[in-house]
Amino acid sequence: GAGVSQSPSNKVTEKGKDVELRCDPISGHTALYWYRQSLGQGLEFLIYFQGNSAPDKSGLPSDRFSAERTGGSVSTLTIQRTQQEDSAVYLCASSLGGGGASYNEQFFGPGTRLTVL
Amino acid sequence: AQSVTQPDIHITVSEGASLELRCNYSYGATPYLFWYVQSPGQGLQLLLKYFSGDTLVQGIKGFEAEFKRSQSSFNLRKPSVHWSDAAEYFCAVGAAGAGSYQLTFGKGTKLSVIP
Numbered sequence: 001g002a003g004v005s006q007s008p009s010n011k012v013t014e015k016g017k018d019v020e021l022r023c024d025p026i027s028g029h030t031a032l033y034w035y036r037q038s039l040g041q042g043l044e045f046l047i048y049f050q051g052n053s054a055p056d057k058s059g060l061p062s063d064r065f066s067a068e069r070t071g072g073s074v075s076t077l078t079i080q081r082t083q084q085e086d087s088a089v090y091l092c093a094s095s096l097g098g099g100g101a102s103y104n105e106q107f108f109g110p111g112t113r114l115t116v117l
Numbered sequence: 118a119q120s121v122t123q124p125d126i127h128i129t130v131s132e133g134a135s136l137e138l139r140c141n142y143s144y145g146a147t148p149y150l151f152w153y154v155q156s157p158g159q160g161l162q163l164l165l166k167y168f169s170g171d172t173l174v175q176g177i178k179g180f181e182a183e184f185k186r187s188q189s190s191f192n193l194r195k196p197s198v199h200w201s202d203a204a205e206y207f208c209a210v211g212a213a214g215a216g217s218y219q220l221t222f223g224k225g226t227k228l229s230v231i232p
Contacts, residue, residue, distance in 0.1 A: 003160075004160065031218060033218070035222075040224065041224055042207060042221075042222035043207065043209075043220075044222075045219050045220065045221070048218055050218070056218075056219075059219075091160060091161070093161075095218070104218075105166075106218075106220065108162070109160050110160045111160060
């Protein structure tokens with residue numbers, strides 16, 4: 001079956017502009033995650049959606065970052081008034097469920113490379 | 118809060134040589150431990166994971182890792198490296214129980230393979 005897909009694969013924008021990054025999770029996966037991978041850094045957790053529960057936004061670095069998930073499927077990560085330090089690869093992952101007593105493997109998309117000039 | 122250290126930023130090995138990538142973690146209880154591989158332009162692929170039980174875990178592509186609680190380590194090994202193994206490798210720790218969906222990743226080790 002299809003894996004996690006993300007679009008666009010590359011995005012170049014000017015400082016101060018808003019950008020939207022899209023993630024299509026694997027069909028049937030109820031959990032969706034966003035991570036940020038900056039140059040020379042590991043992956044940084046941003047936000048987590050599980051079913052209809054309120055998302056865990058604890059990893060969002062500032063109020064310029066927001067995300068939504070419509071209909072329990074597609075998710076959009078929005079960065080407002082982009083800054084140069086926002087340049088990174090943004091990775092999306094999905095899993096059958098969240099955490100808790102049993103762990104569900106996270107399957108990652110190829111990422112969106114964002115460059116802010 | 119948990120943390121992961123991968124001491125080696127870049128490792129170069131010859132094809133056919135053995136490989137060991139180091140990973141040390143910090144977590145107050147028994148962690149969930151993972152190794153992921155990322156090829157250029159690709160997402161992360163899970164190589165193997167440790168939850169409990171046998172401390173030596175086998176993964177895909179001939180990789181294995183050993184959990185050593187006394188050393189807080191989870192090193193990745195492969196007896197004979199292939200050129201296709203050139204990629205970046207990430208170790209990650211997850212908290213067991215509530216919030217276990219959150220993975221904390223190390224900064225990665227880039228592996229280069231000399232033909």
